[in-house]
Amino acid sequence: MKKPVDVEKNKENYLQFINKRKNLILSLIDDEGKPFISYAPFVKKDGKLYIYISKIAEHYGYMENNDFVDAFLIADESETNNKFATERVRWSCTSSNIGNDGHEDIFELFNADHGEAMLKLLRGLDFSLFELTPVKGRYVVGFGLAFDIDVDANLFNHVVIDKKKDEEAAVQGSK
Numbered sequence: 001m002k003k004p005v006d007v008e009k010n011k012e013n014y015l016q017f018i019n020k021r022k023n024l025i026l027s028l029i030d031d032e033g034k035p036f037i038s039y040a041p042f043v044k045k046d047g048k049l050y051i052y053i054s055k056i057a058e059h060y061g062y063m064e065n066n067d068f069v070d071a072f073l074i075a076d077e078s079e080t081n082n083k084f085a086t087e088r089v090r091w092s093c094t095s096s097n098i099g100n101d102g103h104e105d106i107f108e109l110f111n112a113d114h115g116e117a118m119l120k121l122l123r124g125l126d127f128s129l130f131e132l133t134p135v136k137g138r139y140v141v142g143f144g145l146a147f148d149i150d151v152d153a154n155l156f157n158h159v160v161i162d163k164k165k166d167e168e169a170a171v172q173g174s175k
Contacts, residue, residue: 025037
């Protein structure tokens with residue numbers, strides 16, 4: 001008999017996991033339609049993610065030219081027991097360049113997480129704030145432990161695969 005999944009415990013672990021991370025991995029499409037991957041420091045607020053990036057960075061233009069970006073967090077390899085079931089979270093997001101003016105509440109979060117001196121320097125350069133709005137997300141913490149989520153875990157649903165139903169569909173499809 002399978003042990004029931006403790007959704008509340010996994011939700012707590014998810015929130016701790018994302019709160020410990022400081023950088024997002026970004027998955028974008030380049031100007032030729034090819035995949036492009038990069039990263040950026042981030043903060044989160046009210047169910048959204050924010051990155052602050054330079055116009056010189058390759059991913060800046062790709063963020064400007066695409067409405068969608070995937071954001072990804074992954075556990076450190078040294079802390080992972082099973083490399084095939086590494087703890088990770090991915091959000092599919094819409095993206096918007098919201099500029100530098102205003103948004104002091106977001107910049108205060110960056111100051112707290114990434115250092116006020118660094119942000120003061122960056123704000124004098126060619127950086128711009130991007131708002132990532134997750135459309136859907138998935139948190140994976142092990143085999144059979146995947147959850148459809150939102151950033152703040154207000155949505156946190158265990159993903160269950162019905163193997164019997166899948167096998168029946170495969171048999172029906174082969175007839």
